[in-house]
Amino acid sequence: MDHILSLLVFFPALAGMLGFIVKKENIKVYGITVATIEFVLSLILWLVFDPSNGGFQFVEFIPLIPNYGINYYLGVDGISLFIIILSTFITLVGLISLNIEKNLKNMIISLLFLEMTMVGVFVALDAVVFYIFWELSLVPMLYIIGYWGGELRVYAAIKFFLYTFFGSLIMLVGMLFLAYLYYLATGTISFAIPDWHRLILPYDYQIWLFLAFFLGMAIKVPMFPFHTWLPYAHGQAPTIGSVILAAVLLKMGTYGFVRFLLPIFPDASVALIAPIAFLSIVMVIYTAMVAYAQEDMKQVIAYSSISHMGVIVLGTFAMNVEGIAGSIFLMISHGIVSGALFMLVGNIYDRRHTKLLSEFGGLASVMPKYATIFGIVLMASVGLPLTIGFVGEFLSLMGIYKISAAYAFLGGTGIILGAAYMLRVYKLAFFGPLTNEKNKNLPDLNWKELTSLVSLVAVIIWLGVNPNPVLKPINASVESMLQLMEKKAITKEAKDIFAHNKVELEAK
């Protein structure tokens, strides 16, 4: 168990390398087997994880360049645990539903490599290791979009790559400077994130460093106004690319917020709540409107992703256990739900080779299973209670309510606008008379598609009814993080917020 994290990180990549010598006919089975083993490993990690311990567990530490404080340093806590499981789960489900013919072997190897980078980002406790995995994750995605994508694939892939890469570089500068500040404070250089967590920085430095990190991560989220790469990437990416992009890669940004921004710069985080909440609210409302106007089914989902990410950011900057734990839960649930939605769009694209809403209508009568599953996932997306989508949204909005009722109200309009654009899609695609001749004989979902979708639906219902197994470890880690932040806070504003950010009985 001591090296379970290293195993989790490198097993898919090593197995992927071996994939080159596997026969073409067997590569799919091979890929699914590897992903299954990886998924089981991540479940074992959950099993042996101590949910009451809010700190890092299964820590591995191997000095790499000790003089510069760069080490191979891994660990997992409640915040990262479920995002890791989400990554391995989505990769597995995505592989099962994969139906690409062209150069399948390269696709599967890319996916396994991508899986390594995703898990790597979430277990890294050393900023350099984190950064390496963060950047490496771009490479397989660039390849997936650029090779298997649609007509504009090269433009979309390069836009995706350069835009996020540009943001990451600024973040890298921030990291280097932070390590230098650590050196000034302690006399040794360190890139270890837990070390940084303990570092108390002057307010001015906090603001500038916060902005550097924030920019890199905000592009990944993507926050308004840095979001325009996403619709292109989704529009051109093959289904599997969109699934992984929406489900996991975007979460790297919000995970970064929780892992870096809040605990390292608590005062700057508090000081910047208002502008960030403003951006998030714009994200929620504005992209929900843009989603409503879309003519292409996949673009609706793409924009809806941005809108939901806005609620996640609001929850993160609520600075209380309810909000932050809710936002982490929402990362998981949005991963499952958006992954499922992109898969569903992929299913219909495979059949009709179009995603335009005007091409459909009345599908509920020819594809009842498809319509049912789409309906359930849709309801999770609009946050109906007892589906996975409700818990995170409810807690995130509840958290931000403590900061400001107006933020909660404006962010909460997402539940109305979300219903508006999703129900519009459902009405246009599934309801009404079946008029288009091409749709009259569409086959319903086959067993392969059903397997992956039903497993997602099972998670949607299970974690909607019983979210506590996931919430408890998250809760423990968030609580200890908040204690740390409260201890570190130097400005009066931050101290006030941390001291009062809990239930207070107001007497007459």
Add this chain to the structure above:
Amino acid sequence: MEKYLLIALFSPLVGSLFAALFGAKPKRLLTGIVTSALLFVSLISSLILLVHIASSDDIVRVKLFDWITVGSLNIPFGFVADQVSVIMMVTVTTVSALVHVYSIGYMEHDKGFNRFFSYLSAFVFSMMVLVMSDNFAGLFIGWEGVGLCSWLLIGFWYHKKDETRDINPSISPSWAANEAFIMNRIADLGMLLGLFLIYWHVGSLQYDVVFAHVDLLNIGLVTLIGIFLFIGAMGKSAQFPLHTWLADAMEGPTPVSALIHAATMVTAGVYLVVRAFPIYSQIPDIGFFIASLGAFVAVFAASMALVNTDLKRIIAYSTLSQLGYMFVAGGLGAYWIALFHLMTHAFFKALLFLGAGNVMHAMNDELNIFKMGGLHKVMKYTAILMIIASLALAGIYPFAGFFSKDKILEVAFDSQHYILWFMLWLGAGMTAFYSFRLIMLVFFGEERYKKYGFHPHEAHWYMLLAMAPLAILAIIAGFFEESFEHFVTKILPEYHFHVHGIVTVALIGVTTLIALSGIAFAIYKYSKGGFSEKWKEHPIYKLLYNQYYIPIIYEKVFTEPYKELSKIAWKELDLRVVDATVDFIANVVYKSGFAGRVVQSGNLSKMLRWMVIGLLVLIVLVIVYSPVR
């Protein structure tokens, strides 16, 4: 007793899941029978609980497991059967069980037979969660659950296409379903904010904890909580201005209208106000606002029912109007009376809708009452049942509506809100008139349907049998008034009347008088062939017929601008401004890269020249920034 609580709660869910197994398959009668049987199981369990609670005053609580535990928030799946919720349970399961049986006949030729029963039972489950939960979050689960089932059932005939408002005022089932869902979501946001406010100031969403703390909270806060929760109630109970969805919801199959959009779901808002009485009794000003809005809706909705020609829409407006009555009672602090009217209304309004279902069946889904007439000859039993329901609705002694509605008027008068009383009194007259206008046009007079080639027939015996218990309840439920009051006021506050004796009798007399005149006027007018066609040109008629133009105003003010704005946000803002800026920056970098290529041309003399320029620049920089100057 915990056992019965769980059986009452979960048997509809079991039925729903069972029917769902056959969802897309051809009709199986079994699904209808099994779900109905399970509903009766649920009904019997509820009755057992009722008897138990009535005899022992023992409140039954069950906690299944924790749902959400984060920070100091702990929401369990907790259920309670107390005097209030057990009344709701019995009402809901009674109507649901009968509607299920009725639906076996009503939906017999429908392709979606199995699917229908799955949805309908799922609705009952959600409704049970709504009324039985012991905390606000559980209530919200049921609240959204009934919203989902309502969406599924309004849009049940999803394959119909969109029409213009002239042809079908509800446009299409799927349109109406989405309208209902989105409009309810607007209200739900208010309710969510109410829950957040409660949580951050009390630290719990459990009813007993919250209500015990209400006294400690400052009054501004309680007012705000009351407003937020009532916004939620306005959506579910379709109060103005969130009322338009209810009439459009009539696109659903008629049993759905009877169960969801008359008897149960739409009364959830009233239930919420009654349940949260410790909050509302602290804030009489908000209560007065609720009552005023209720009185307004009572008249407003009744006025639209006066002229409508659509069988189901008339009854829908009548539901809206009666919900207004309930809110008057709730707002003025007469919680038990609100609950009492909720119960009697559930019985007679469900009966009325099921009767309308029989008529629609007989008339091949025709809804225009001017194409009917004289149907009592072929549909004797349906006619009798609907007349019973209409008498109850009009508030004629000894029918149930008389007792409950009259009490509400008494409360309005007694609390010296004479204007409210007058509005309700007027509403009572209008109710009597439109109810009997409908009866006259459908069942009596000239047999106009023959012109249109209809061949009406009476409904199946078991459909009529399913209606019979409702008819009996519509007749006798009023006589339980005293025991009902005694039972529920163990939790709810009593309402103490100040006026007694002769005033009360006079009030009853005046109300009965206007109701009887309404009926008499309708019978007189429509036995003589009704109003002349001239009226249809009158602006007031047009105003009422077009629902005060509110749906069109909403479309012009909200829906269409939102659509336009969304398009602008996408095409003008997102593509032209935000994305174009990104591409512009990228292009500048590209272009300057190209332009900068000249320095690396490989031509030695050119490169030397650039070197000199570079040196000069460096020297200038040194001079400008030199520390020694």
